[in-house]
Amino acid sequence: MNINKLFKSSVGRKFIMAITGMAMFLFVVAHMVGNLQIFLGAEEINRYGAFLQGNVELLWPARIGLLVIISLHIWSAVRLTAENRAARPQPYARHELVVASYASRTMMMSGLIIFAFIIFHLLHYTVQVQAVNFTGQDFKGLEDAQHRHDVFKMIILGFRNPVVSLFYIVAMSLLFLHLSHGVGAMFQSLGWRNPAYAPLIARFAVAATWLVFLGYISIPIAVLLFGYGSQYVGLSK
């Protein structure tokens, strides 16, 4: 395999974009499934949280792997976008992009906002910087009866802040936009699309994108609008 060509050719960089995109898509699905355990109650999500945090030998390779993947995705996006802009120095006086979807034309914009959200999200729930959770509470100090980190309480308290929840929902809407183009396009970029599979890929992309969107936003909506977990944290709806 010619690694040089993978990084230096346009099609090679699109492979990197698609493979890293696919890896992040799989992460997003797995993360969502993990998060949805919040609806099973405090015991389940706290056990899950302790399980993830308890395997340092797996946790850090996974984190470093994700960092490499996201770096490659952004690097190829920046390179490809710069080349795309340079490819048409003189713009059209009138250019009608009739079939190009809004999502396909705004991947850079949606991607950058999602990236900004990821940084906030990590500071909020992973690093647990008190200043960014806007609740006046230290998430690090939350413990359940079994002296595990009380993930359930952290999530409920975190999402009871309407601004935090709104930003989360906006970010998930942009993820929806990004995936609505990306999930189908990655099959095309890798050459894993042909007339026989194309309808299946299109249906999969729509279903997966909607499931990810609805799965993620169900948590802030349940907490904020339906008062999910309010008894647990000892606050009224």
Add this chain to the structure above:
Amino acid sequence: MNLTLKVWRQQDAQQPGRMVDYPVAGIIPDMSFLEMLDVVNEGLIAKGEEPIAFDSDCREGICGTCSLVINGRAHGGQKGTTACQLHMRHFQDGDTITVEPWRARAFPVLRDLVTDRGAFDRIIQAGGFVSVNTGGTPDANALPIAKVDSDLAMDAAACIGCGACVAACKNASAMLFVAAKVSHLSLLPQGQVERERRVSAMVAQMDAEGFGNCTVTGSCEAACPKEISLNFIARLNREYGVALLKGVN
């Protein structure tokens, strides 16, 4: 029909160009777009002005020479139609029509609406051929080819190399052109000898020419006068991936 044309005028590759308005009268709806431009040019010549330079050759939609972006759409946006086959009956009396050249760094404007599409020739020279030692012409039925493969190869070979895919793409990407040429030859037995080397060399030349990248918007497919499918770009990517894995340079 009476029309107002907004046409890109540019003296040569070095000087900056600009859009110039031309009122046009007496256009017959059955004229093609190029015949309408001929009428405009006759008027300009009669007035002692420089006629609008534009490319044309066969004027029957098979040579790929005409290359106009009309109202923001390559070849004017009629499905599967080149500018020379676009008729004035698709416009309304009193319309304002913008006419621009293909816009891409790889297709520099030579004059007015004429661009240098030599980049496509250089991509073909890089690998868009089969090497066959000359000899007697073989019988057509001496080399069996499955009907589905020959049909698909023909669909790809329908590409006339006009460059509308580049013109329509927001990234000025030439992927549909390269995909058509690579697919056409990789589907046929004659193309197997250079199969991996071809895709590798043609993509390398495409990159060197300064075309943009494919972001799968589908604009190329929609603008293509020969309706080349986006599926061929997936095929190109697949061919390139196989060449990459095999370590072909």
